[in-house]
Amino acid sequence: MAIFCAGLLLLATTFKMSLQSRQYHLPSNTAIDDLTIRTVDVPKLKYNEVLVKIHAVSLNYRDLMVATGKYPMGVKPDVVPCSDGAGEVVQVGEHVKDFKIGDRVVGIFNQLHLEGAITDEGMGSGLGGGLDGVLTEYKIFPEYGVIKFPEYLSYEEAATLPCAAVTAWNCLYGPTPVQAGHSVLLQGTGGVSIFGLQIAHAAGAKTIITSSSDDKLEIAKSLGADHGINYKTTPEWDKKVKELTNGLGVNHILEVGSGSVKKSFGAVRRDGSIQSFGVLEQTEQDANVPLLCLIGQVNLRGVFVGSRKQFLAVSNSYSFLMSRCWIYLRQERSNLLLIEFSSLMKQKRLIHT
Numbered sequence: 383m384a385i386f387c388a389g390l391l392l393l394a395t396t397f398k399m400s401l402q403s404r405q406y407h408l409p410s411n412t413a414i415d416d417l418t419i420r421t422v423d424v425p426k427l428k429y430n431e432v433l434v435k436i437h438a439v440s441l442n443y444r445d446l447m448v449a450t451g452k453y454p455m456g457v458k459p460d461v462v463p464c465s466d467g468a469g470e471v472v473q474v475g476e477h478v479k480d481f482k483i484g485d486r487v488v489g490i491f492n493q494l495h496l497e498g499a500i501t502d503e504g505m506g507s508g509l510g511g512g513l514d515g516v517l518t519e520y521k522i523f524p525e526y527g528v529i530k531f532p533e534y535l536s537y538e539e540a541a542t543l544p545c546a547a548v549t550a551w552n553c554l555y556g557p558t559p560v561q562a563g564h565s566v567l568l569q570g571t572g573g574v575s576i577f578g579l580q581i582a583h584a585a586g587a588k589t590i591i592t593s594s595s596d597d598k599l600e601i602a603k604s605l606g607a608d609h610g611i612n613y614k615t616t617p618e619w620d621k622k623v624k625e626l627t628n629g630l631g632v633n634h635i636l637e638v639g640s641g642s643v644k645k646s647f648g649a650v651r652r653d654g655s656i657q658s659f660g661v662l663e664q665t666e667q668d669a670n671v672p673l674l675c676l677i678g679q680v681n682l683r684g685v686f687v688g689s690r691k692q693f694l695a696v697s698n699s700y701s702f703l704m705s706r707c708w709i710y711l712r713q714e715r716s717n718l719l720l721i722e723f724s725s726l727m728k729q730k731r732l733i734h735t
């Protein structure tokens with residue numbers, strides 16, 4: 383199949399035939415069944431663009447929201463869904479410097495968020511939202527819209543990074559970077575929380591994770607969680623978090639937005655931070671957030687994925703974590719091998735099944 387596709391590409395290039403791409407799109411956004419497939423011509427590349435043959439796409443909760451019309455950010459009409467895709471560069475524009483044919487690349491979530499604070503334009507440039515996404519055979523990106531990923535990651539593994547991993551990284555390496563001795567609360571065992579768990583654990587922080595499932599908590603412990611709390615059987619999980627942190631609360635909370643922000647204020651340490659990234663429930667909160675912020679001296683921060691620069695930092699840290707992982711191995715502490723990020727991606731899937 384791969385040889386057949388490569389042959390077709392060569393023919394198309396040699397005889398200037400137009401290359402075609404099958405892709406999914408959403409003519410309306412009411413249900414996942416709205417997904418429709420079509421075949422389109424791939425336009426000629428501009429000077430600064432790369433053409434990527436997509437090999438793997440990973441799904442996020444956000445893709446479900448887009449498909450069902452519940453995504454709070456803008457979505458372009460008839461959008462090609464999904465933000466997270468990895469593939470192989472098969473053509474490059476004439477001015478492209480940093481990529482060549484055969485490079486393995488992954489797209490950045492917000493195509494116009496390259497570094498620093500996100501702009502309005504950046505907010506509207508999410509793949510599979512404001513812009514067409516990656517659920518397509520071929521995708522044209524501007525050169526700055528992709529990064530190369532390390533050898534040790536497969537296409538499938540790299541495709542899990544752009545949204546969840548970068549968001550988790552941004553939450554933990556924002557204005558107050560996580561460090562050894564800090565404590566971190568991860569809410570639920572979704573993609574962002576599982577990446578956050580392992581990034582925080584690798585930084586030497588004490589990690590506490592919540593879940594509706596004891597089985598998932600066990601898996602989370604095998605990934606480095608120091609404590610697990612079942613938020614169904616322990617609805618007052620905020621008190622339990624305080625208990626586990628000598629009455630102080632945690633330094634960082636990755637807030638999944640499940641309608642219980644008041645409890646997050648109960649679980650955070652004075653002068654700690656709540657990184658608000660999730661929108662699982664869009665109901666009104668009964669919490670007096672300004673007052674809670676004031677009393678707790680809490681830093682409440684909104685996080686929307688992260689920049690290209692942060693994505694590169696995540697990518698670089700994986701190799702750092704891999705080498706730490708080997709140090710642990712040499713010390714025969716193989717139980718700490720859990721921060722092996724290539725298996726982390728598989729665990730992410732496992733945790734969803």
Ligand SMILES: NC(=O)c1ccc[n+]([C@@H]2O[C@H](COP(=O)([O-])OP(=O)(O)OC[C@H]3O[C@@H](n4cnc5c(N)ncnc54)[C@H](OP(=O)(O)O)[C@@H]3O)[C@@H](O)[C@H]2O)c1
Pocket residue numbers: 442443444545546549569570571572573574575592593594595598613638639640658659660661662663685686687688
């Ligand atoms: N701002 C951003 O840049 C950004 C980036 C990525 C995701 N998000 C948003 O963040 C949220 C999570 O995304 P995701 O991709 O990590 O989702 P996901 O992989 O689908 O996981 C969602 C998890 O949330 C947990 N959960 C549900 N209700 C909960 C509750 N009441 N308390 C604690 N945890 C609860 C569940 O954990 P258990 O199964 O263990 O109970 C579930 O597995 C979504 O709203 C998504 O749109 C935002």
